[in-house]
Amino acid sequence: RGHDLTPTSVALSQDGHTAFSGAKDGSLVMWNVDEGRKMSSVLPAVKHGGETNNNNRNQREILAIATSDDDRYLAVGGRDNCVRIFDIRTLGKSTTNAASPITTLAGHKKAVTSLAFRSRSLDLYSGSEDRCIRRYDLNAMTYVETLYGHQSAIVGMDCANKNRPVTIARDRTVRVWKVEEDSHLVFRPGGDVGSAECVSAVRDGWFATGHDDGRLSLWKEEKKRPVGDAIVAAHGGASGVTRSVMCCDALGLSDVLATGSNDGYLRLWRVSTEDKGAGIKPLDTVPVHGHINSIAMGPGGKFCVAAVGQEPRLGRWDRVPRAKNRFAIIRLKVDEEKEE
Numbered sequence: 001r002g003h004d005l006t007p008t009s010v011a012l013s014q015d016g017h018t019a020f021s022g023a024k025d026g027s028l029v030m031w032n033v034d035e036g037r038k039m040s041s042v043l044p045a046v047k048h049g050g051e052t053n054n055n056n057r058n059q060r061e062i063l064a065i066a067t068s069d070d071d072r073y074l075a076v077g078g079r080d081n082c083v084r085i086f087d088i089r090t091l092g093k094s095t096t097n098a099a100s101p102i103t104t105l106a107g108h109k110k111a112v113t114s115l116a117f118r119s120r121s122l123d124l125y126s127g128s129e130d131r132c133i134r135r136y137d138l139n140a141m142t143y144v145e146t147l148y149g150h151q152s153a154i155v156g157m158d159c160a161n162k163n164r165p166v167t168i169a170r171d172r173t174v175r176v177w178k179v180e181e182d183s184h185l186v187f188r189p190g191g192d193v194g195s196a197e198c199v200s201a202v203r204d205g206w207f208a209t210g211h212d213d214g215r216l217s218l219w220k221e222e223k224k225r226p227v228g229d230a231i232v233a234a235h236g237g238a239s240g241v242t243r244s245v246m247c248c249d250a251l252g253l254s255d256v257l258a259t260g261s262n263d264g265y266l267r268l269w270r271v272s273t274e275d276k277g278a279g280i281k282p283l284d285t286v287p288v289h290g291h292i293n294s295i296a297m298g299p300g301g302k303f304c305v306a307a308v309g310q311e312p313r314l315g316r317w318d319r320v321p322r323a324k325n326r327f328a329i330i331r332l333k334v335d336e337e338k339e340e
């Protein structure tokens with residue numbers, strides 16, 4: 001435990017020894033993964049009645065966090081419409097209650113819902129409910145450009161080695177941005193498929209999406225439709241309604257994909273990107289009670305960390321009242337399961 005309200009997002013350092021989690025109460029916590037303990041509170045929770053503005057607690061909700069590959073920077077976004085950048089090397093060493101960001105990047109007009117660093121670089125992308133994607137260069141701590149195209153709120157993004165971030169939005173499209181060429185590709189699931197809730201880059205040119213109607217799909221940049229057969233109800237359903245796939249994360253340089261929902265299980269999938277037989281197949285399940293709002297796979301697939309709580313990341317519907325708001329460390333290659 002470390003959060004009063006539902007955790008919404010998690011991120012891991014490159015070596016997997018340190019993790020970060022953000023929550024709806026505005027708290028940001030740094031964890032020691034090896035020992036399964038809380039290292040420090042980077043940002044404290046905003047308490048009820050403690051602020052003159054009654055909306056302050058909602059505005060301090062953290063919705064997305066991301067770490068750079070060199071373990072230098074932590075980016076934090078939320079309902080304050082800003083992206084705050086922290087220096088990971090100095091976190092936990094401050095004597096004050098809250099760490100101070102080294103810079104705050106303003107510009108979005110609505111909540112920042114997604115963040116992604118380009119692999120092996122300090123290029124940072126942020127997606128927002130204002131339908132815009134903003135690009136930053138953290139070498140100079142500056143804003144670079146804004147990418148336009150989505151017709152509705154952006155809810156997720158990821159970026160592999162190529163400078164081609166992939167984004168999803170409520171307009172039921174998936175878009176791959178060719179930043180150098182100043183253009184982008186539009187992918188439409190088609191038919192009665194719901195809008196995507198999560199996206200993860202599997203490798204350059206390949207990505208997976210999870211949808212609010214329970215579908216799990218694999219995509220290739222060269223094709224406008226999903227590759228292979230989509231998993232129709234990846235996390236089952238209740239009362240005739242399928243559960244949405246709330247989060248997903250692919251293990252780099254491998255064929256393993258993890259997904260989360262509120263069915264009581266974290267599910268692992270095997271992803272094939274071969275020309276023949278490309279698709280997604282079930283691999284394993286791990287019991288986790290509550291809404292799984294975010295997953296980050298550890299190095300080598302030995303473990304993953306997850307944000308688990310009573311409510312979904314972007315709302316307060318469909319509560320799981322007996323679930324605990326917690327940061328979970330889930331060991332994948334040994335029999336034990338450890339949660340904090």
